[in-house]
Amino acid sequence: MARGELRIYLGAAPGVGKTYAMLEEAQRRSGRGTDVVIGLVETHGREHTAAMIGDLETIPRRAGELDLDALLARRPQVAVVDELAHANPPGSRNGRRWQDVQELLDAGISVLTTVNVQHLASLGDVVTRITGIEQRETVPDAVVRGAEQVELVDMTPEALRRRLAHGNVYPPEKVDAALGNWFRTGNLTALRELALLWLADSVDDQLGQYRADHDIDATWEARERVVVAIAGGPEGETLIRRAARIAARDRGADLLVVHVSRSDGLAGADPSVLARQRVLAESLGGTYHQVAGLDVPKALLEFARGVNATQIVLGVSGRGRSARVGATTAMLAGSIDVHLVSHERAGRGGGRGPLPPALSRRRRLAGFATALAGLPLLTALLLAVPDPPLITAILLFLVMVVGVALIGGLWPALVASLGSFLLLNWYFTPPYGRFLVAQEENLLALAIFVIVAGAVSWVVDTAARRTRQAASASAEAQTLATVAGSVLRGERPLTALLDRLRETFALESVALVEDGVTVAEVGRPGLRADLASDTVKADGDLLMLLRGRTLEASDRRIVEAFAAQAAVALRQERLAAEAATAKPLAEANRLRTALLAAVSHDLRTPLASAKASVASLRSTEVEFDEEDREELLATADESLDRLGGLVANLLDMSRLQAGALGVAAIEVGAEEVVPRALDELGPAGRTVAVRVPEDLPLLRADPGLLDRVLVNLVGNALRYSPADRPPMITGSAHGDFVELRVIDHGPGIPAEKWDDVFLPFQRLGDRDNHTGVGLGLALSRGLTEAMGGSLTPDETPGGGLTMIVSLPAVAS
Secondary structure: OOOOOEEEEEEOOOOOOHHHHHHHHHHHHHHOOOOEEEEEOOOOOOHHHHHHHOOOEEOOOEOOEOOHHHHHHHOOOEEEEOOOOOEOOOOOOOOEHHHHHHHHHHOOOEEEEEEEHHHEHHHHHHHHHHHOOOOOOOEOHHHHHOOOEEEEEOOOHHHHHHHHHOOOOOOHHHHHHHHOOOOOHHHHHHHHHHHHHHHHHHHHHHHHHHHHHOOOOOOOOOOOEEEEEOOOOOOHHHHHHHHHHHHHOOOOOEEEEEEEEOOOOOOOOOHHHHHHHHHHHHHOOOEEEEEEOOOHHHHHHHHHHHOOOOEEEEEOOOOHHHHHHHHHHHHHOOOOEEEEEOOOOOOOOOOOOOOOOOOOHHHHHHHHHHHHHHHHHHHHHHHOOOOOOHHHHHHHHHHHHHHHHHHHOHHHHHHHHHHHHHHHHHHHOOOOOOOOOOOHHHHHHHHHHHHHHHHHHHHHHHHHHHHHHHHHHHHHHHHHHHHHHHHHOOOOHHHHHHHHHHHHOOOOEEEEEEOOEEEEEEEOOOOOHHHOOEEEEEEOOEEEEEEOOOOOHHHHHHHHHHHHHHHHHHHHHHHHHHHHHHHHHHHHHHHHHHHHHHHHHHHHHHHHHHHHHHHHHHOOOOOOOHHHHHHHHHHHHHHHHHHHHHHHHHHHHHHHHHOOOOOOOEEEOHHHHHHHHHHHOHHHHHHOEEEOOOOOOOEEEOHHHHHHHHHHHHHHHHHHOOOOOOOEEEEEEEOOEEEEEEEOOOOOOOHHHOOHHHOOOOOOOOOOOOOOOOOHHHHHHHHHHHOOOEEEEEEOOOOOEEEEEEEEEOOO
16 A cells, blocks of 8 residues: 655744645645545634635544544545644544554555654754744654755744734734734744745655655756865865865855775875864864775765866865875766865875775786786896805795795795796706706705795784774774764764765665565655665664675675664654653653642532532522621632632643743833732732832833732732731842742741742642642743743741742843
């Protein structure tokens, strides 16, 4: 069964028209005969959006949420499911709506949906810094990037604010608060830029995929990408800074720093220098990469073309190999611009030399050539000497064999030793000109010569092989260290590992497959077992598929290490996902349990008091005088007020946790807010001492919310203060903030339990069970933080608790 297609309408903020555009597409598809069903659409009371639904079939909601089972049973061709990042209520089959959408896609149902840029998981911290509001509902970037189509529904900040002011987004009573908070021009401009940049990156990924699918190696200059190659020397910092300046000329250009480690060992690369240069690259907004290759220019150009680079920056060097790298890269770069940058160390020698090279085919050929040319030449020189001693000839031929072994290794040296034996026997051992040995001591000398020559050849070849293995292990260790560093610096472990593997070995694509199902893939998509160039077992039923080239035996060890780490990373991601799903469920269950426990007593008490008072007043069996009637009415009034306060606190806490509490911050003076809060406390409030200076700066807050905070704090202080030492409120300015302190001299709270008092539905031993559900301080802190401030406890000198409300001051 073919998987359904996902189309996402991305917006920078609520109200830009995502749902409307989604419904337009649904109507268009329905009009051409496609079976379209609405699973869930949130109109938010917007008339134009509701009208766009028209006569489209709609699946009834279940408990106000998407009825996933009914939609799966209906099996339309296209399902419309609004708000992809929405969190499902506790007890649902899936924790998030995007997981519901995945089920629909797996069932072969195409989905139209919407999401705002602030709900993308990778941008959560950025959006929080811009808006000051933490996003609790997020969707993984991979889900959005995996959509077949992502369409940006764009609108300028000015047009969106006009739409909001005309009442086309929120009800009129919410417009002023929205314009002064989330919908500020600066916020909307920043969010719009985030949406555009994120989508540009997504489009760039799609372009790379298209080029890979169509085997396009030529550079398409759709976006500037500057690749700077570093060799691990001190000049690398100069090259990185120069490349960063080149990239900065084009807004949105990418900077990629790459180090090519030779597959036969690193040539003069100091790991500590590379580590410093990696940190420098990342601090300048670039990324660090490491690839392996025997041919450095070829490996560098393969990497550059793989990332669609437009420019390469190289350092000028007078040293032979480094100079050849620059010249060869420039000659083979094709349409990629190559910048050769001079630096202070250009033309200097010194430094560590390269590690001894392995015995390549060229060296073996050179060894054979030396043997074929050197043995006749040595023979001719010895024959030119009258009656040369046999021992002298043997030693000279042994030197020739050792030289051939140093140049070409074992097999050329064995050929040289055999040739030397024959030449010594023919020309220098009696009887001359025949392959015979007349004297036993000469036969022994020749036999010892062959044994020594063979042993020396074997030792030299073994040493060369050990050198190659050590150098290769060094290169592998450097590559693995780079991978580990990338993971530890916060990249997604599994994706980072696969991507580094693909870059390191210049592969087209890498996939991790479990029981025939692809669980992770990078590079060119659609990799299957029958298309793989090589396969490596990871763990259990996990296989790693590679496409691009068949692994050499020397490369297989490091790929197996990658595969093992990928299996561990997959398990970690699954455990993290399970934990993330379980945590909100556990938290919701804890809050539900606490709420039920609190409601069972604290809401019942005022209800019982009010009912008893009203029942007494209605009774015909007892006659009450005027004083008794007033007392019963006062009791009912007080109980209902307490009940109203408890319900208000519960509602406000739920709004805070949902991020739906409106805050309208204005400039207000403490001398205005404090008396109003004390008046709400009745006669008890008049006992509170107030020490607020007249010259205290204005503060920025929502007067209504600040009033609620102070009433809660002062009410607690009154409850636990001794009768002879009433609470006190003081005010002072500290930098950019104004602090209001509510001071009591009651029993106080131990410092180790200060954090506990701000948890919902918590009561400590110094609290009675008849005055609330344990929400007062939790709500007060939430309201204060919603206004951009903080609420912290402190110890009152001499005993007691001081609550410090810190809010932004208005600049004078």
